[in-house]
Amino acid sequence: MEKQKRLERGNGVILPIFSLPSNYGIGTFGEAAYDAVDFLSDAGIKYWQILPLGPTSYGDSPYQSFSSFAGNPYFIDLDILIEEGLLEKEELENLNFGDKARFVDYGIQYNLRYRILEKAYDKAKDSLKKEIVAFRKKEAYWLDDYALFMAIKHEKFDVSWLEWEDDLKNRKKTALNKFKRENKDLIDFYVFIQYEFFSQWQKLKEYANRKEIKIIGDLPIYVALDSVDAWVNSDILQLNPDTKEPIKVGGAPPDAYSQDGQLWGNPLYDWKKLAESDYDFWIKRIGSSLRLYDILRLDHFRGFEAYYSIPAEDDNARFGEWQKGKPYELFDRVRAKFPAACFIAEDLGYITDEVNELKDYYAFPGMNVIQFSFGENFDSDYLPHNYERNSVVYASTHDSDTLMGFLENADDALNELINLYFDLDTEDNKERLWKINRALMASVSDVAVFEFQDFLGFGNDSKINSPATLGINWKWRCLEEDFDDDLAKKIKNMAKLYGRFNHGQA
DSSP: OOOOOOOOSEEEEEOOGGGSOOSSSSOOSSHHHHHHHHHHHHTTOOEEEOOOOSOBOTTOOTTSBSOSSOOOGGGSOHHHHHHTTSSOGGGGTTOOOOSOTTBOOHHHHHHHHHHHHHHHHHHHHHHTHHHHHHHHHHTHHHHHHHHHHHHHHHHTTTOOGGGSOHHHHTTOHHHHHHHHHHTHHHHHHHHHHHHHHHHHHHHHHHHHHHTTOEEEEEEOSSOOSSSHHHHHOGGGBSBOTTTOOBSEEEEEOOBTTBTTOEEEEEEOBOHHHHHHTTTHHHHHHHHHHHHHOSEEEETTTHHHHEEEEEETTOSSSTTOEEEEOOHHHHHHHHHHHOTTOEEEEOOOSSOOHHHHHHHHHHTOOEEEEGGGOOOTTOOOTTSGGGOOSSEEEESOOTTSOOHHHHHHHOOHHHHHHHHHHHTOOOOOHHHHHHHHHHHHHHSSOSEEEEEHHHHHTOOGGGOSOOTTOOSSSSOBOOOGGGSOHHHHHHHHHHHHHTTOOOOOOO
8 A cells, every 4th residue: 555645844824714804703715815825825834724614513613513525604705795796785784793803603603694695595596507506416425415404404493313203314215305395495505505615615725726835624533413424324323223313422531631531422433334335435525525625634543543432321431442443444445545645643642552553554644732742751752852754743733722822821840841942041922932933843844833823922812622612612713914914924934944935826
């Protein structure tokens, strides 16, 4: 099996779409996104890491999506719809998209967006009829089920598919065909939304690629229980065949940070059934993702080698057990189907020799997060002197403190270790932050990635996600003034100095 080629040396930024500026309460694929690409290009940045682009459900997490294939309606830019003649500017006047420029109000998005998109659909179903029909035919392998799933959810007031009547829950043809006949226009509306999402995203991605900026996307290992993936593919999941309720669910065992462990609640795969299907679901899922992104970060990579299995009725993760997957069978199939694909292994947490062997067998680069590296002996693999070239170093991730937040929250003992390692002789955290940024830029890791907040020097009030919390995450946004020319020049000079500069121009 041919190994993956190394990623080109460069630097990257984590900047989710929802974090971009816009006039409509959340980042979109509109003008501000193109301005952000221009900023990345001016700063010499080669990699733009975004979070999953799927439609979000309760809790707003992009890692708990209604679909592994569909796109988030909130990212459709309304100004582009105006340019396409599908909306009138007056239709958006006097609408309140939120009063906090720095934060997304998902309640407002939910209540306003679909009403606005319905107005656009009323015009598009005639003016774009041919284009939408062609799109639907091309994407039928996932789109038909998704549009049907979302239409049923709409009619059922968004309750989980597990609460639908048995004939719909169990996908009885007679019941599904009856619903399709009675709700054709509603189903077509959800098809239109996906047409616009993919049309707008593809143009933005092409613009970034012309400037030689590669898009890093995340592929969550599990699907959400309340998703079209679980509804359509219940046979490859550990679900009760009669009730469709989960038998075992995913999570993480107790550790120093949580005596109860982490109970995620996602249904687990039935690896025997996956193998019998020749991993068809994974092949389609990865193939679809590789059209959205240039590089895929494999979330919870250790779960491919062995996954933590928790009884679904448990209230915590204390009594789970490790079960083996079939990772070599899966990735051999993936490599054969997509020989040029590039992956990053999210190999954080408790990692066994078997997980490292799996990563190295396919030459997937792993992750080093500087915030996880400090102990008394300075022997952590996450410290720069222990990095290998085929790796990606992170100043912070969407699940961690920002780098400034990390420095601000460090106690005296940790600060002493940080200062000793990086030879810091200042108490100015802004200065300390940039010296750490510089050290990561100078490291041998092929790719160095920073949250945009790590360049801005923002603390934890700009944190993207605090795991195990609800209602406060996935909300932080940039302002236009954050994309500063002097900041771009500072990043560019550092990238040039350490061989990470992107020379691409449109």
